[in-house]
Amino acid sequence: MKVVGLMSGTSGDGVDAALVEIGRRKSGLPIKMIAFHPLPYPRSLQQRILSASVSGTVSELCHLNALLGEWFANAALAVIRVANLLPKDIALIGSHGQTVHHLPHGIKDAGVGSIRSTFQIAEPAVIAERTGITTVADFRPRDMAAGGQGAPLTPAVHALLFRHPRRARLIVNLGGISNITYLPKGSGFDDLIAFDTGPANMVLDGLMARSTGGRMSMDREGRMAARGQVDGRLLAKLLAHSYLSKAPPKSTGREVFGAKMLDELFAMQQAKQLPIENLLATCSRWTAEAVGTARRWVRGGIDEVIVGGGGVRNRAIMKHLTDVFAPVPVSPVESYGWDSKALEAVAFAVLAYQTATEQFGNVPSVTGAAHPSLLGCIVPNGPGWMERLRPHPRRK
Numbered sequence: 150m151k152v153v154g155l156m157s158g159t160s161g162d163g164v165d166a167a168l169v170e171i172g173r174r175k176s177g178l179p180i181k182m183i184a185f186h187p188l189p190y191p192r193s194l195q196q197r198i199l200s201a202s203v204s205g206t207v208s209e210l211c212h213l214n215a216l217l218g219e220w221f222a223n224a225a226l227a228v229i230r231v232a233n234l235l236p237k238d239i240a241l242i243g244s245h246g247q248t249v250h251h252l253p254h255g256i257k258d259a260g261v262g263s264i265r266s267t268f269q270i271a272e273p274a275v276i277a278e279r280t281g282i283t284t285v286a287d288f289r290p291r292d293m294a295a296g297g298q299g300a301p302l303t304p305a306v307h308a309l310l311f312r313h314p315r316r317a318r319l320i321v322n323l324g325g326i327s328n329i330t331y332l333p334k335g336s337g338f339d340d341l342i343a344f345d346t347g348p349a350n351m352v353l354d355g356l357m358a359r360s361t362g363g364r365m366s367m368d369r370e371g372r373m374a375a376r377g378q379v380d381g382r383l384l385a386k387l388l389a390h391s392y393l394s395k396a397p398p399k400s401t402g403r404e405v406f407g408a409k410m411l412d413e414l415f416a417m418q419q420a421k422q423l424p425i426e427n428l429l430a431t432c433s434r435w436t437a438e439a440v441g442t443a444r445r446w447v448r449g450g451i452d453e454v455i456v457g458g459g460g461v462r463n464r465a466i467m468k469h470l471t472d473v474f475a476p477v478p479v480s481p482v483e484s485y486g487w488d489s490k491a492l493e494a495v496a497f498a499v500l501a502y503q504t505a506t507e508q509f510g511n512v513p514s515v516t517g518a519a520h521p522s523l524l525g526c527i528v529p530n531g532p533g534w535m536e537r538l539r540p541h542p543r544r545k
């Protein structure tokens with residue numbers, strides 16, 4: 150079955166589209182990526198999304214939801230073209246959408262107890278309408294309704310792609326936020342450990358954008374950080390951030406490591422008269438050390454660290470990760486035949502497949518949900534949509 154996965158993470162840098170072929174086998178799930186196409190947002194749209202995530206009006210969010218639906222649909226159509234295929238060849242789309250808010254810790258509300266919530270936009274009805282393909286979206290809320298954090302959802306897919314009978318692997322995703330999945334040797338789904346470790350590109354992108362008055366949106370290749378020195382005192386302070394010592398299940402986002410964090414960082418920079426290069430170097434190290442906290446909750450050793458996400462291109466973070474985990478080898482997912490930019494999009498193709506074939510997508514031991522769930526909302530494409538998924542009947 151051919152499935153398109155669409156993802157835009159907390160960096161808000163654009164839609165990543167992956168077209169994958171999911172095969173049939175009695176055990177395991179052969180997954181092959183056929184094509185990948187990133188569709189970057191223009192800088193102005195990225196800024197609009199980031200500010201709507203903090204203080205968007207209802208009308209702005211309403212509009213952005215439909216607008217991003219068009220962007221996601223275009224990303225899907227583009228990856229299908231890149232693969233030399235037609236929309237009729239595609240059984241399903243899985244769309245993560247664009248997170249604009251994530252409140253995984255219960256907020257007490259009168260009469261109903263503790264409410265957890267998360268908010269992804271990019272209207273799936275628009276995606277289904279433009280592509281003519283049945284679309285599964287809104288994967289996180291069901292896990293949350295079942296008492297989970299709604300995140301991370303990629304661990305089940307990491308397990309399918311990377312588990313190894315004799316090697317314990319730590320899969321790291323360096324997105325806006327970083328997250329890890331620990332796969333013990335020969336692991337099944339019940340013994341996975343996975344959570345958001347904390348800050349990554351979100352902080353670095355924010356430092357670059359603010360310090361250049363919006364001219365630069367990222368520390369390309371980590372070049373600025375490479376010119377700076379890590380400030381030991383500031384690093385120690387950042388490492389004392391309460392999120393880092395919290396036990397999993399845990400997930401986080403722009404609410405914790407976004408604008409407020411930038412205000413604090415720039416205040417500390419001023420107080421210490423630090424060059425921006427040193428601030429970037431320190432935050433790059435902070436990212437790597439936060440990923441290193443994973444070892445506190447991992448039972449058993451780690452034989453290899455495998456890194457994906459846009460942050461793989463940041464040499465400063467990669468160098469610090471190598472330091473932090475030495476002598477355990479740290480390599481990009483490219484060394485294992487995958488594209489670091491594409492992995493999360495692949496994951497949402499697989500999660501859509503799980504839902505369409507009536508298989509659970511969340512891992513309760515990871516998210517803290519009370520039970521496994523079929524995730525997502527399905528926007529069917531016209532009569533006969535179920536029939537079209539039939540070549541892949543329910544798997545036991």
Ligand SMILES: Nc1ncnc2c1ncn2[C@@H]1O[C@H](COP(=O)(O)OP(=O)(O)O)[C@@H](O)[C@H]1O
Pocket residue numbers: 157158159160161162163323324325326350351353354367368369370371457458459460462463464490493
């Ligand atoms: N060439 C590069 N050099 C340094 N950082 C990069 C490069 N390319 C991408 N990135 C970083 O990766 C981020 C996007 O990574 P991504 O995995 O898409 O994150 P998210 O899932 O949060 O959208 C960008 O915001 C940027 O910080």
Ligand SMILES: [Mg+2]
Pocket residue numbers: 156157158159160161162163165459
């Ligand atoms: Mg992205």
